[in-house]
């Protein structure tokens with residue numbers, strides 16, 4: 515766990531240390547002094563609202579930033595208005611960007627009413643020079659802008675802003691060192707994500723991630739294992755190992771090692787109950803990993819295996835490095851090695867040049883694989899990526915029609931699969947009181963499916979056997995097996 519004594523030991527009377535993370539400790543303490551003054555002025559602690567868009571990586575980054583801000587003296591709040599509003603942005607698809615500009619329009623009015631309010635933007639969208647320029651030009655009331663590579667510098671940038679009273683914009687074009695040993699905070703006491711690598715080297719032709727998250731870098735296995743051991747001591751029972759392409763973990767390490775090896779080592783950590791990971795690229799999913807998944811009892815029976823398209827021709831244009839047949843063969847090997855595995859996927863509809871025949875191949879894979887569920891996306895043109903300048907952009911009405919057909923196909927299989935598990939008893943890790951009905955507790959099965967169950971809040975964080983009594987589309991209703999809590 516994070517050692518706050520190291521932070522307290524930093525002297526704030528002199529110059530800021532050059533070394534990280536001590537430099538950030540210094541600025542955290544400086545900001546803390548400032549926040550104490552704010553607290554006196556307002557007669558309450560200042561509040562912060564961190565809004566996170568996008569993937570699990572961003573969720574993890576937001577957890578880290580929450581911890582820094584809590585140390586400074588901010589109280590995190592759920593509502594979208596607060597003394598400090600921080601947007602951790604995503605730019606994978608155009609509509610994520612539009613959402614941010616929509617919110618900024620609204621926040622402008624809020625800030626006119628409350629000039630002390632602070633607004634910051636960070637994350638993937640801020641790694642795009644055009645977007646930063648637009649914020650600078652059209653949204654001058656934004657106080658702090660930073661990117662994905664210097665997220666650990668939040669306290670330093672914040673301090674620069676409060677000192678100068680001027681906007682601070684600091685975005686690094688390229689990744690630099692990985693800075694760890696900053697405080698952590700978890701949304702859930704019993705589960706969290708753990709970064710095992712950063713960046714992506716795959717350059718799928720539609721995807722902006724390699725441009726905004728930088729090159730692939732793996733963390734040292736010992737650092738990962740130590741972090742997880744610390745988390746387990748602190749009450750965590752489930753970890754999600756995070757990386758853009760976890761199957762290529764270890765390739766950049768001096769002592770090369772594989773993801774399968776890492777998984778086996780994590781599996782041995784006493785007290786840990788469940789291991790998940792995200793995201794797998796089919797091209798790097800080795801037989802060694804299938805064996806490890808099958809043999810490690812803590813690894814959840816779920817694999818998210820993005821397909822993107824079922825057409826080998828489109829897959830080639832996407833630069834995915836596998837064919838339809840290779841993907842299907844991989845699924846067969848997975849089902850043979852881990853018979854009870856649930857598969858989920860990502861699919862893009864309307865990639866440039868996609869014909870009705872190509873789309874039919876996607877439907878064919880969906881029917882053959884039988885995914886438990888799938889995230890479906892309409893292709894979104896991201897400038898700077900190779901696909902943005904490809905010919906044959908598909909007209910929106912055709913994309914929409916295909917998208918709806920795909921959804922129907924996925925939903926039909928999903929409800930069949932869910933229906934087939936009714937009556938079974940399975941372990942559920944309970945996560946939270948249901949937001950709509952507080953007599954229900956919501957949790958997840960090993961395969962990640964959601965289960966609502968009559969129960970009490972003291973089950974949160976526990977794994978208990980539940981009988982699945984009803985299937986409602988994407989979730990189950992269940993009953994705790996009597997006598998178990």
Ligand code: 5AD
Pocket residue numbers: 606607720721722820822860861862891892893894895896
């Ligand atoms: N358009 C639509 N979907 C995209 N994704 C990534 N880039 C794009 C894009 N330009 C999807 C992929 C990926 C998921 C996280 O987002 O399916 O797996």
Ligand code: SF4
Pocket residue numbers: 714715716717718721722723724758759795
């Ligand atoms: Fe994007 Fe492909 Fe990397 Fe995933 S593997 S982040 S889709 S480039």
